[in-house]
Amino acid sequence: xxxxxxxxxxxxxxxxxxxxxxxxxxxxxxxxxxxxxxxxxxxxxxxxxxxxxxxxxxxxxxxxxxxxxxxxxxxxxxxxxxxxxxxxxxxxxxxxxxxxxxxxxxxxxxxxxxxxxxxxxxxxxxxxxxxxxxxxxxxxxxxxxxxxxxxxxxxxxxxxxxxxxxxxxxxxxxxxxxxxxxxxxxxxxxxxxxxxxxxxxxxxxxxxxxxxxxxxxxxxxxxxxxxxxxxxxxxxxxxxxxxxxxxxxxxxxxxxxxxxxxxxxxxxxxxxxxxxxxxxxxxxxxxxxxxxxxxxxxxxxxxxxxxxxxxxxxxxxxxxxxxxxxxxxxxxxxxxxxxxxxxxxxxxxxxxxxxxxxxxxxxxxxxxxxxxxxxxxxxxxxxxxxxxxxxxxxxxxxxxxxxxxxxxxxxxxxxxxxxxxxxxxxxxxxxxxxxxxx
Amino acid sequence: xxxxxxxxxxxxxxxxxxxxxxxxxxxxxxxxxxxxxxxxxxxxxxxxxxxxxxxxxxxxxxxxxxxxxxxxxxxxxxxxxxxxxxxxxxxxxxxxxxxxxxxxxxxxxxxxxxxxxxxxxxxxxxxxxxxxxxxxxxxxxxxxxxxxxxxxxxxxxxxxxxxxxxxxxxxxxxxxxxxxxxxxxxxxxxxxxxxxxxxxxxxxxxxxxxxxxxxxxxxxxxxxxxxxxxxxxxxxxxxxxxxxxxxxxxxxxxxxxxxxxxxxxxxxxxx
Ligand SMILES: [Zn+2]
Ligand SMILES: [Zn+2]
Numbered sequence: 001x002x003x004x005x006x007x008x009x010x011x012x013x014x015x016x017x018x019x020x021x022x023x024x025x026x027x028x029x030x031x032x033x034x035x036x037x038x039x040x041x042x043x044x045x046x047x048x049x050x051x052x053x054x055x056x057x058x059x060x061x062x063x064x065x066x067x068x069x070x071x072x073x074x075x076x077x078x079x080x081x082x083x084x085x086x087x088x089x090x091x092x093x094x095x096x097x098x099x100x101x102x103x104x105x106x107x108x109x110x111x112x113x114x115x116x117x118x119x120x121x122x123x124x125x126x127x128x129x130x131x132x133x134x135x136x137x138x139x140x141x142x143x144x145x146x147x148x149x150x151x152x153x154x155x156x157x158x159x160x161x162x163x164x165x166x167x168x169x170x171x172x173x174x175x176x177x178x179x180x181x182x183x184x185x186x187x188x189x190x191x192x193x194x195x196x197x198x199x200x201x202x203x204x205x206x207x208x209x210x211x212x213x214x215x216x217x218x219x220x221x222x223x224x225x226x227x228x229x230x231x232x233x234x235x236x237x238x239x240x241x242x243x244x245x246x247x248x249x250x251x252x253x254x255x256x257x258x259x260x261x262x263x264x265x266x267x268x269x270x271x272x273x274x275x276x277x278x279x280x281x282x283x284x285x286x287x288x289x290x291x292x293x294x295x296x297x298x299x300x301x302x303x304x305x306x307x308x309x310x311x312x313x314x315x316x317x318x319x320x321x322x323x324x325x326x327x328x329x330x331x332x333x334x335x336x337x338x339x340x341x342x343x344x345x346x347x348x349x350x351x352x353x354x355x356x357x358x359x360x361x362x363x364x365x366x367x368x369x370x371x372x373x374x375x376x377x378x379x380x381x382x383x384x385x386x387x388x389x390x391x392x393x394x395x396x397x398x399x400x401x402x403x404x405x406x407x408x409x410x411x412x413x414x415x416x417x418x419x420x421x422x423x424x425x426x427x428x429x430x431x432x433x434x435x436x437x438x
Numbered sequence: 439x440x441x442x443x444x445x446x447x448x449x450x451x452x453x454x455x456x457x458x459x460x461x462x463x464x465x466x467x468x469x470x471x472x473x474x475x476x477x478x479x480x481x482x483x484x485x486x487x488x489x490x491x492x493x494x495x496x497x498x499x500x501x502x503x504x505x506x507x508x509x510x511x512x513x514x515x516x517x518x519x520x521x522x523x524x525x526x527x528x529x530x531x532x533x534x535x536x537x538x539x540x541x542x543x544x545x546x547x548x549x550x551x552x553x554x555x556x557x558x559x560x561x562x563x564x565x566x567x568x569x570x571x572x573x574x575x576x577x578x579x580x581x582x583x584x585x586x587x588x589x590x591x592x593x594x595x596x597x598x599x600x601x602x603x604x605x606x607x608x609x610x611x612x613x614x615x616x617x618x619x620x621x622x623x624x625x626x627x628x629x630x631x632x633x634x635x636x637x638x639x640x641x642x643x644x645x646x647x648x649x650x651x652x653x654x655x656x657x658x659x660x661x662x663x664x665x666x667x668x669x670x671x672x673x674x675x676x677x678x679x680x681x682x683x684x685x686x687x688x689x690x691x692x693x694x695x696x697x698x699x700x701x702x703x704x705x706x707x708x709x
Contacts, residue, residue, distance in 0.1 A: 154552045156566075156576050156585040168554075178554055180673070185683055187671045188552040191589045209673040209680050222686035257682040267585045269578075269607040278697065279704060282610040282617055285665045286583040288694035292686065299685050302692040 053099050057124060062194040064149055065165040065177060065203065067140035069124070069131040071098060083126050086172070093119035122172060125202030129170065132207045138214050141207070145218070153181035154188055157265045157290070161220070163188065166208035167200030175200045180208040183220045183263050184290055216259040221252040222299060224264030224292040253296055266290045454498050458522060463592040465547055466563045466575065466601070468538040470522070470529040475499060484524055487570065494518045523600030524570065530605050536612060539605070549593075551579040552586055555622040555669045561586065562606035565598030573598045578606040581618040582668075614659055622669030662701035665694050 058066045073079055074097065084090045095102055097120050131137040144150065145162055152160040163179040166187060177198040178187040190196075212219040250261040266287050269276045276283050293299055303309050459467055474480055476499065485491040494517040496502040502514075529535040539562075542548065546560040553559075561577035564585065575598040576585045588594045610617050672687065673680045 154586045154589070156587055180671075185671065185673060185686070187554045189554055191552070205677075206675050209675045209683075213675065213680070222682055222689075254682060267578075267583065269583070271604045271607045271611065273603070276607050276611070278701065280611065281614045281659055281661045282607065283661075284583055285620065285661060285697075286581075286668060288665070288690045288697065289582065289668065289670065290584065291690055291693055293689060299689050302685075302689045304688070306688045306691050306695070308692055308696075 053097055053120070054124070057121070062198055065144075065195070065198065066124075066128055067132065067137065067144060069127055070136065073131050073134070073136070074098060074127055079130060080127065083123065086126060087119050087123045089116050089119045090123070092116045093123045096120040097124050125172065125199055128202050129167075129204040129207070132203065133210055138211060141211060142215055142218075145211075150179060151191065153179075153183060154191065155181065155184055155186075157263060157267060158183040159263045161263060162218075164208045164211055165200075165203045167203045167205055170201055170204050170206075172199050172201040177203055182208075182212050182218065182258070186289075212258065213256075216257070218260060219258030220260045220262035221250070221258040221296075222262070222292060223252075223294060223296045224262040225294040226264065257296075262292060264292050453500050454518065455522070458498075458519070463596070466542075466593060466596060467522075467526055468530065468535070468542055470525055471534060472499070474529055474532070474534075475525060480528060481525065484521060487524060488517050488521045490514055490517050491521070494521045498522050520570065523597055526600050527565070527568065527602040527605075530601065531608050533612075536609055539609065540613070540616075543609075548577055549589065551577075551581060552589075553579065553582050553584070555671060556581045557622060559618055562609065563598075563601040564606050565600070565602045568599055568602050568604075570597050570599040575601055579618075580606070580610060580616075581620060614661075617661065620664045620666075620668040660705060662705055663698045665698065 054068050054071075057063060058068050074094075087093055092102070093116055094100075096116055132141050141164070145164060148162060150163050150165055152158075152162050158181055161181055161183040163181045165177050166180040168175050168178060168187070176196050177190065177200045179190055180187050250259065252259050267290075268287075269284060278284055301309055455469060455472075458464060459469055475495075481495070488494050490513070493502060493514055497514055497518040498521060530539050543560055543562055546558075548561045548563050550556075550558040550560055556579055559579050559581040561579055563575050564578040566573040566576060566585075574594055575588065575596045577588055578585055588596075670687065673683050
């Protein structure tokens with residue numbers, strides 16, 4: 001846990017709300033760490049009598065995920081049921097958290113103020129775990145969520161979906177805080193090392209999921225249909241941005257389910273433009289982990305034991321693979337931009353993937369050497385006219401790859417559907433670059 | 439690893455390439471053999487992609503005329519980086535380039551998977567497209583087979599085309615014994631420097647790593663049902679699974695089981 005050498009009474013320094021500045025960008029470890037250095041810098045500024053212990057605690061580096069528990073909540077004994085057995089120096093810790101002057105001056109039985117401090121921290125953390133399950137606590141966390149305090153999912157195809165803190169156990173002392181992404185339903189290690197000292201139990205196992213049950217409009221639905229390439233396949237760029245503001249309503253027929261349109265693309269590995277077939281030993285084995293059915297009805301085709309209803313698996317090799325291919329079509333924001341009912345999603349995708357380099361510029365670090373925003377002009381035309389398909393010399397002596405592992409048919413199939421994305425990704429990248437010009 | 443920069447832009451280095459590699463933010467790049475750069479065949483077509491191509495090439499091979507250096511210096515450096523990046527993308531899918539990147543992979547130079555259940559699996563850089571100036575570099579995890587954004591904006595602004603779409607998948611195609619197992623956290627030492635090695639040693643029918651690297655084949659390995667060992671996170675509210683998510687997860691696992699059945703049937707047909 002972040003160390004606090006000084007007692008809060010004399011060391012109150014930072015206005016509440018600083019936490020939001022500190023971790024606004026979940027992706028930029030760098031940015032966060034800079035903020036951390038700053039905060040470390042002014043540990044000894046003037047004491048502010050108006051700053052409560054709770055505000056101070058929540059403003060410490062690494063404590064950005066905590067919300068401020070109201071004193072009312074802490075003062076209600078009912079909310080503390082069972083906690084006094086887990087916290088040594090309960091009374092003193094309580095006084096510290098609530099900024100109450102000690103009743104008796106006999107502090108001789110307390111060996112060290114730092115012990116009370118760690119008790120206060122434990123007390124606050126355990127109360128916090130309970131508080132964020134209340135209506136007021138959920139609302140406080142929702143405010144932080146929407147302002148991006150918890151950061152966003154590091155997974156590329158979650159396109160910047162915001163995450164919430166969570167614990168893997170409810171008992172303190174066993175694991176650090178993690179981040180839950182409602183889009184991929186997975187948990188991640190916080191991007192900055194300063195969260196490695198924060199106990200996951202202070203957020204608990206329930207909060208993240210109660211949160212998304214409570215705020216269904218923030219919860220991505222379990223089904224997703226790829227935007228069909230309805231627009232002109234020829235010039236996806238020409239419509240880029242023009243339809244961005246046209247948001248269409250999304251509805252999950254399950255009233256208890258997530259009401260947000262999911263970000264559903266799944267990564268498709270390719271070698272020289274060809275999908276790596278599942279028949280290869282190194283072929284995809286984990287796409288199921290991120291896959292969603294296209295419709296909610298498909299979810300009902302599997303029973304509670306995880307078996308397909310309607311008899312056997314009933315799969316038919318080719319059909320299956322094709323179907324999955326369709327769902328897992330590679331992700332490319334531009335290609336789908338003309339699509340009517342997915343504009344909102346596309347916008348987000350653009351932001352997350354397309355502008356990543358911009359973040360580097362914003363932080364002022366990389367502006368000089370950022371290659372992605374410079375001279376985009378003539379390059380593309382060369383690359384998009386793949387003609388020569390001669391292999392690289394360096395693969396020279398023996399071929400590194402066995403061509404039999406590529407899924408060639410799906411390539412043609414996608415063409416037939418006129419998917420722009422596939423066209424742009426298309427195969428003979430074997431040419432490396434435009435060897436045409438030689 | 440993010441902070442393990444070996445130098446700054448102002449460091450004196452003997453060659454342009456070593457200067458480039460030691461610059462902060464360039465940790466993902468490996469050294470391209472000079473022979474490779476000097477063989478014009480390998481650079482086929484790049485003259486159309488890089489402005490001042492001859493001078494840029496001279497710069498990265500340290501044969502730039504001193505007179506020119508002053509006039510073009512600023513813009514030439516940008517072009518030299520682009521040229522090196524594009525050469526790099528070709529280099530790392532060669533046999534020698536793969537082994538260079540393999541060394542970096544084993545040192546986890548590209549960072550580790552942020553997914554908790556991937557137990558700090560080292561990552562590999564990958565592009566979403568082979569065309570420069572389109573998408574920044576992403577990181578591929580061989581355990582969950584998914585893509586992640588680099589944590590640091592320094593790496594997040596590198597052009598993905600300098601690594602290309604093919605590289606990590608070719609690596610695992612050529613070295614199938616290096617494909618990470620799908621099982622989750624190890625009960626002990628979850629974050630250890632040697633985690634890759636120790637885990638691949640646990641693999642059944644495992645060759646020594648050297649042997650693998652040399653022969654590049656692993657006929658005995660079956661990966662048909664490896665996904666069964668994958669752990670996943672199961673959201674719970676007061677200990678109870680969340681209905682809609684549980685339903686989705688059952689569906690996903692049914693998809694998984696169907697793929698396994700398909701692959702095992704295939705194996706039976708072709709022993
Ligand atoms: Zn996610
Ligand atoms: Zn992973």
